[in-house]
Amino acid sequence: MKNITLVIVIWGLAYIMAFGQQKDTNIEVYPEQASIEHNDAVKNFSRDFVTAFPAFNGLNSLGGSLLSINNTASINMLGSDNIAGISQQGYNILGEINIDGDNNNTQLIQKGLNLSSNINVEGNFNEFGMTQLGIGLQNNIQISGSNLQFNALHTNFGFQLQQQGVGSVPLSIQNTGRSIPIIIENN
DSSP states (O other): OHHHHHHHHHHHHHHHHHHOOOOOTTOOSOTTOTTOOOOHHHHHHHHHHHTSOHHHHHHHHHHHHOTTOOOEEEEEEESSSOEEEEEEEEEEEEEEEEEESSSOEEEEEEEEEEEEEEEEEEEESOEEEEEEEEESOEEEEEEEEESOEEEEEEETTEEEEEEOSTTOOOOEEEEOSSOOOEEEEOO
């Protein structure tokens, strides 16, 4: 009887933590940039993007609270000839790859403690490699388009994203502050 009661209490707490969060309409991705006034379009976009992954964020909250959840990896693919892989080494790591398209190759390597990464790839013939090394890191990356090739490195010293490939536009993003969601699109 005690075991059943304990299971019910744990599931109830998990439900409250995962679904009890209310959507704040005033969320802005860059609150520490006090000298920059963002217009309504930027505020709405950043709020929508940050709250676009409720299941992912809910699992991350549970992972930090329940000691029985260790590492979680999820790969969802829609299309043909896609390749995806997740390698995790450490404790309390959450990794998710979502692919929608054909002939995409996405790899995620996570080593450390309390890491979470969500990668969404939409389009065809894309390649994306993500390496996350450190403690307490989190990122959300969305790539939409075709023939994109990116490599990303996320450590406690910062985040670096570089476009690779022949004929691609040179692009490099580096951040040494708080992690931010990244969206890359081409037509």
